[in-house]
Amino acid sequence: MTIATPAPKKRILFVDDEPAILAGLQNLLYKDRRRWEMTFALSGEIALEKLSTQAFDVVVSDMRMPGMDGATLLNRIKEASPSTARIMLSGHAEREAIVRALPALHQLLAKPCDAATLRATIERSLEGEATMHDARVRAVIGKIDKLPSPPQVFERLSAVMSSTDSTIEEIAAVVANDPSLSAKVLQLVNSAYFGSGQRTSSIADAVTLLGTEQLRYIGVTASVFSSLTEDPFPELPLHELQKHAVCTGTLARRLMAGGLAQEAFAGGLLHDVGRVVLAVGFPAEYREIIRSMTTTEADLGALELAAFGATHAEVGACLLGLWGLPAAILDVVRYHDRPGDAPEASWALASAVHVAEALSEGSCGLIDLASVDKARCTHLLEGWRQLAAGSR
Ligand SMILES: [Fe+2]
Ligand SMILES: [Fe+2]
Structure with missing residues (x-):
């Protein structure tokens, strides 16, 4: 024994x-x-x-x-x-x-x-x-205090934040258009300090709860948002990742309309933040990985596992967990490539984001039918495909 x-x-x-x-x-x-x-x-x-x-x-x-x-x-x-x-x-x-x-x-x-x-x-x-077995990766994740946004997004944010005429809706629209800004705002608002104990997955609610004055103050004084002067990652530019994230989130929200629409949007928007973490933390190594993925068609997750002991999905979920984001979002991020392995409560949500990712612009994968089946969501697929086709 x-x-x-x-x-x-x-x-x-x-x-x-x-x-x-x-x-x-x-x-x-x-x-x-x-x-x-x-x-x-x-x-x-x-x-x-x-x-x-x-x-x-x-x-x-x-x-x-x-x-x-x-x-x-x-x-x-x-x-x-x-x-x-x-x-x-x-x-x-x-x-x-x-x-x-x-x-x-x-x-x-x-x-x-x-x-x-x-x-x-x-x-x-x-x-x-x-789940992070590589000490280098743990250190990179622990040290990140903000994720970069593409310069165009950052400029738009600075413009709406510096104008006294901007409405909270205008600020929320800029934030919701970028995974890095959204992750930071959700981190702040899900802390008991800024969000007064209310946990939320809605980016619009998060911006409203923080309020324009507070957002301006912490945005400017603590510079909690950042941009890049130089893209560390020409093979996979940040603005393309941002676009892919917004398309995935927007479609996932449609697929889950009436259910967990806000969680689906946030999960879709944030599903690939782990890629940004790895690209910023290990630019040379990650560039190599993207290169071999495009030249040999090798599986991205497998290459990441071999190099870092974790996939971008796990890295993203680890960072957002450390930042205190709600469990539903963490499940979606962690299991966006294999929804069938998610906890049962998140099966539909993770499947919707997985399908939205495959069917939206800039898609980085196919639908894993076996995994969607394991998550008991096969019966939803046809309807989801029609919704996706209708939104193009
Ligand atoms: Fe991904
Ligand atoms: Fe993706």
């Missing part, structure tokens, strides 16, 4: 200058002690000392602390240990400090935070990371 060795415990570091708060966290998460090894530090300096002698999977830090504050601490951890997931707990009147922390944090929670929210946030951060 073989006895399975238990998975090593995940290591979580909590940082707060108030002993009572740390004791409270310890109580709150008492039942998680069997799966998580929890360490508590009373200052940023102590936290960094601990990080220099052992690795942590997640750090949860208070913002306001005497000496080194949370923003400085998280920025230091981002440099020293990029693959550690970084969660910030903050009170409400600390916008200036938050702007300094934004490039370094993955999720932002409002204080006081209940056990369920904190637990779910930590779990989400750990989920995708478990």
